[in-house]
Amino acid sequence: MSHPTAEQAVTLLYAEHHGWLQGWLQRKLGHAADAADLAQDTFLRLLCAPEHSPERQSAWQLREARAYLTVVAKRLMINLYRRRSLEAAYLEALAGMPEVCAPSPEQRLLILETLNELDALLDALPAKVRSAFLLAQLEGLGYAEIAARLAVSERSVKRYMVQAMAHCIVLAP
């Protein structure tokens, strides 16, 4: 018997595990709508996996399907909450601006999308490294000023800048 195609394999996984995954998420999150969305997104993520990924190469013959699915779902969950907290902070910042200076609705969406991409790139960085990088890139502060604000040495700030940028370079598409 020939291997099922990737789509067929994912469909099989869906049939066997979607219900279980949604229930697991609902217990974890206590939120039915989010659980449903995340469950769907998990299988979508499998369908969209890049060609060369080992799971896809083996036509989704997973030894521990549920363990794998929960790992994917957890990653999506973290992403969802990260994005939500970003949106909340963004809206709060917008609300604090004088009306005459605020960007238009179309621009707001564009800004949010850029912010989201950057936020995902910076997510794994330690707090001070991230802050230093953002203060330099967004506020144009010099290293001395950043060092004073973060209570670190200027040499550390220089290191943080390089570390943050290198991190982004590796992660950026």
Next chain:
Amino acid sequence: MNATTTEHRIALAAAEWHFRLREAGADPADHAACAAWRAADPRHEAAWAKAERIAGCFAGLPGAIALPALDRRLRPNARRQAVKALAALLVAAPAGWLAWHSQPARQLLAGERTASGERRQITLADGSRLHLNSATAVDVEFDEKRRVLRLRRGEIFIDTAVDPRIAAGQPARPFVVETAEGSIRALGTRFLVRQDDALSRVAVYQGAVEIRPRRAVDRRLRIDAGEQASFAADAAGPLAAADPRAADWRDGRLFVREMRLADFAAELGRHRPGLLRCDPAVGEQRISGAFELADTDAILTSLPEALPVKVVYRSRYWVTLTAPDA
């Protein structure tokens, strides 16, 4: 981050070059070495391009919304600072947010910047001292031949030092400040340069400078100590006596004598994020005094005590001076 894989090592190198070339002390040797590194391997070039793109993403963002959004662990007052800075920047921009990708974007990328209400002093690589006034953006571009400051926005005070290269037997490099309207060449001095709308203002306190308007290079004008002048891109204005108080901002003070309230509002507005408007009905009143710039709110609060004006706050950063209620 461990540089264990080649990919990580290349990324680190690209990041190091990215910041090295942006430092004030970067010289042509550095640029050449970077170019060689980039050319050595297509992966180097790709990493370099990514760094530029990432920096570009930030440059396109309004800093004061982006900062509190991306750096969500900021303390509340720091977040407010971030919002303040944006309000000022957008006020300066001509046509709404779309202007971000022109002048203001270049201002965001400028080497040295101050936010609204911030003043700073730095020492340059040749020992010269550079003071930045509020809401200022200036690039420091020292190379083999010249020491150049590119004033993109705001106001700076310069105290030039003798080029240390003289000690090594090399010729002194000219010290030049470039503005939108032209260039100002220092002839060993202390002087003030201010970038206004389509006009640059220069006052000299020691030594002399020579102004060259961008589109009328033959219309040079020498300004000596105790003198000041403005110039546009195609003409240099008449010489006038230098206002000795014009550089008081370096000590955090604004000194005015019999200044029109409308002009005072414009001047004070430079040191304050947001908008400070003055109703024409009260604009002709004269105000005198020495004001501490560290607390512009206090200055506004004190105005009705000195003059028949009312200070109207539409929001914390949108203030209008109007006639008092009848």
